[in-house]
Each structure stands twice: as C-alpha cells, then as structure tokens.
Amino acid sequence: MIGVAVVGTGFGQKVHIPGFQAHPHTEVVAVYNRDLDKAKAIAQSYNIPHACNTLADIVRLQEVQAVSISTPPFLHYEMAKAVLKAGKHVLLEKPTTINAAEAKELYQLAQKAGVIAAVDFEFRFVPGWQLFSELLSQGYVGSKRLIRIDWLGSSRADAARPWNWYSLKDQGGGALGSLGSHTFDYIHWLFGPVRKLSAHFSTAIPQRRDPSSGELKPVETDDTCMLMLELADGTPCQVSISAVVHASRTHWVEVYGDRGTLVLGSENQKDYIHGFRVWASQPGKPLTEIEIPNRFLFPKNYSDGRISAFIRVVDQWVQGIERKQEILPSLREGVYSQLLMDLSHESNATSSWVDVPSLEEFLAH
Numbered sequence: 001m002i003g004v005a006v007v008g009t010g011f012g013q014k015v016h017i018p019g020f021q022a023h024p025h026t027e028v029v030a031v032y033n034r035d036l037d038k039a040k041a042i043a044q045s046y047n048i049p050h051a052c053n054t055l056a057d058i059v060r061l062q063e064v065q066a067v068s069i070s071t072p073p074f075l076h077y078e079m080a081k082a083v084l085k086a087g088k089h090v091l092l093e094k095p096t097t098i099n100a101a102e103a104k105e106l107y108q109l110a111q112k113a114g115v116i117a118a119v120d121f122e123f124r125f126v127p128g129w130q131l132f133s134e135l136l137s138q139g140y141v142g143s144k145r146l147i148r149i150d151w152l153g154s155s156r157a158d159a160a161r162p163w164n165w166y167s168l169k170d171q172g173g174g175a176l177g178s179l180g181s182h183t184f185d186y187i188h189w190l191f192g193p194v195r196k197l198s199a200h201f202s203t204a205i206p207q208r209r210d211p212s213s214g215e216l217k218p219v220e221t222d223d224t225c226m227l228m229l230e231l232a233d234g235t236p237c238q239v240s241i242s243a244v245v246h247a248s249r250t251h252w253v254e255v256y257g258d259r260g261t262l263v264l265g266s267e268n269q270k271d272y273i274h275g276f277r278v279w280a281s282q283p284g285k286p287l288t289e290i291e292i293p294n295r296f297l298f299p300k301n302y303s304d305g306r307i308s309a310f311i312r313v314v315d316q317w318v319q320g321i322e323r324k325q326e327i328l329p330s331l332r333e334g335v336y337s338q339l340l341m342d343l344s345h346e347s348n349a350t351s352s353w354v355d356v357p358s359l360e361e362f363l364a365h
Contacts, residue, residue, distance in 0.1 A: 073172025
C-alpha cells in the first residue's frame with residue numbers, strides 16, 4: 001500500500017479521498033487543511049489517522065510516500081516544490097501552476113528527485129474519449145481538415161455567485177485555467193503539438209459580491225475564451241470555452257477529414273465525465289453512434305463521475321511509483337498545457353497570433 005496525504009479538501013474531499021480509498025494500492029494516511037479543526041473533522045469522518053494544518057507536518061510523516069494537491073492553483077507551486085524536495089511522489093490538480101516557468105521548475109525538480117509526478121488530466125481515462133482516441137489513431141478520418149471544440153457550461157452563469165480567488169488572474173482563476181488547461185492537454189494527446197495560436201477572452205459578469213465585505217469587486221479573469229490554433233501538422237482547430245452559458249451541447253469535439261468524420265459529445269449538464277458518446281460517418285453517409293466497447297468502460301460507476309476517472313489516473317500514478325517509471329500524463333504534460341495557457345494570455349493581450357515553441361525547446365531553454 002502507498003501511503004497518500006491529501007492536501008486540499010474541496011475537490012480533495014469530493015474526489016481525491018474517495019478515489020484513493022477505493023484504489024486497492026493506496027491508503028489515505030493524512031489530510032491537510034489550513035484550519036486544524038476542519039482537518040481533524042475530515043480525518044475523523046473518513047477514518048484518516050493524521051490531520052495537519054502545515055505542509056511541513058505532512059511531509060515529515062514517515063507513512064506519507066505520496067501527496068495529492070488539490071488546492072487553488074496559486075498554491076500549487078510552493079506546495080509541490082516542498083513535496084518534491086522532501087522526496088515524495090506528487091499528484092497535482094490542474095492548472096499545474098500560475099505560469100509555465102513554475103511548471104517547468106517543478107518538472108525538473110521531480111526529475112532530479114527521481115519521484116513520479118502526475119497531473120490529473122482525467123479526460124485521457126474516460127471511456128468515450130479512449131474510443132475516440134483509438135479511432136483517430138487507426139486513421140478513421142484520414143487526413144484531418146478541421147477540428148472544432150465547444151466546451152460550454154453554466155457553472156459561473158449566476159451573477160450572484162460570490163467573488164473568490166477564481167476572479168483573480170494572479171491566482172490562476174478564469175475559464176481558461178479551469179477548462180482550457182484540460183482542453184490544451186487533450187488537444188496535445190489526441191492531435192499532437194500546436195504551431196501557433198490566437199486567443200480572445202471576454203468577461204460577461206465583470207463584478208461579483210465579496211462574501212466577507214458585501215462589496216462588489218471587479219472580476220479580472222475570463223469567463224469565455226475563443227481560441228484558434230494551427231497544429232504542427234497544419235490542421236486548423238477552433239475552440240470555444242465558456243463557463244457562463246446555458247447550453248444543451250455541453251462538451252463537443254468534432255474532427256473532419258478527407259475519409260470520415262468523428263464526433264465526441266456529452267449533454268450531461270451535471271457530470272462532466274459521464275455521458276460521452278461517439279459518432280462516426282464516411283463522406284455522404286449519416287452520423288452513426290458507435291458503441292463503446294466493454295474494455296473501455298469503468299469497472300464501477302460512481303454518482304460523481306469524476307471519481308471513476310480519477311481512480312484511473314491514480315492507477316497510472318501507482319504503476320509509475322511501483323515500476324519507478326515516468327507515466328502519462330506526467331508533469332511534462334502539465335508544462336505544455338501551462339505553456340499554451342501563458343501564450344493564450346499573451347495573444348489576448350496583444351491581439352495577435354503567437355508562435356508556440358516545441359515542448360523540447362521550452363524545456364531546454
């Protein structure tokens with residue numbers, strides 16, 4: 001059993017703790033919350049032996065061999081750095097850090113420490129996505145001509161939703177950070193690297209009320225992102241991301257080629273993991289749904305689909321730890337996603353196309 005400490009108890013409590021407790025090779029031995037009373041209450045309710053309110057206490061525990069970090073993005077860099085310097089394996093939530101330089105430093109630290117560092121890019125492990133990936137790799141669409149991605153949700157559509165760190169750019173907030181970080185990873189996974197990009201951000205709700213003071217405070221971050229990418233193979237890719245729209249087609253990926261079309265989509269508003277289906281067609285023929293083979297299905301479905309996908313991420317991480325081998329998705333993939341986010345901010349600020357270096361170039365620079 002690998003002794004794991006869970007740092008961050010929002011998403012950590014909803015997904016990480018149940019995911020680790022369900023995995024046969026991991027045991028949650030410690031939990032962190034900056035409020036010690038909260039940490040103790042959570043530890044008691046999940047039967048976790050240690051509750052801590054400092055990261056130093058977490059990494060000092062001999063039972064802790066690995067740490068998952070699901071705090072807000074602006075805390076990732078310092079926390080992950082402390083974990084890596086203590087020689088512990090790390091599983092990091094996305095977005096990886098606040099900028100690509102920080103992500104790169106963490107990647108290099110993990111390499112130096114010889115530990116296994118993963119990022120929770122869970123779409124790689126969702127059944128419909130795995131079928132979609134397989135069909136693409138088998139050349140179903142032929143030569144790609146156009147990729148269209150829409151990820152449209154209403155998580156921040158209510159103007160009464162209070163102001164918090166998500167409204168601050170320097171704390172990693174915004175739709176690009178929460179959704180775009182995933183999108184950039186799966187574009188890289190499914191279609192390969194990006195050559196150049198153009199980004200335009202907008203904010204539909206420019207002020208939100210601070211719950212502590214009651215004052216209206218400015219929202220510095222994007223809630224809608226429009227992206228145009230040119231992939232390294234020349235394929236154009238159009239991406240629309242929004243967290244403030246009420247749409248029935250919540251998450252859709254369409255690939256058009258000279259030999260066929262592939263579509264992956266979900267209309268599940270309440271669970272962004274469950275509900276993905278795959279359709280395919282040859283030129284001149286109607287789109288037909290393709291059944292997802294049993295070999296891709298989750299062995300167990302949870303009411304919160306994120307747990308099902310997270311357990312598969314944990315499985316990869318555990319295999320890497322046991323075999324002492326780097327895995328996918330590692331911090332390397334986290335660096336690339338973060339680099340594309342940084343360049344998107346640059347493009348939005350300058351209203352121009354921006355060239356994207358290769359990941360190898362960026363890491364070597």
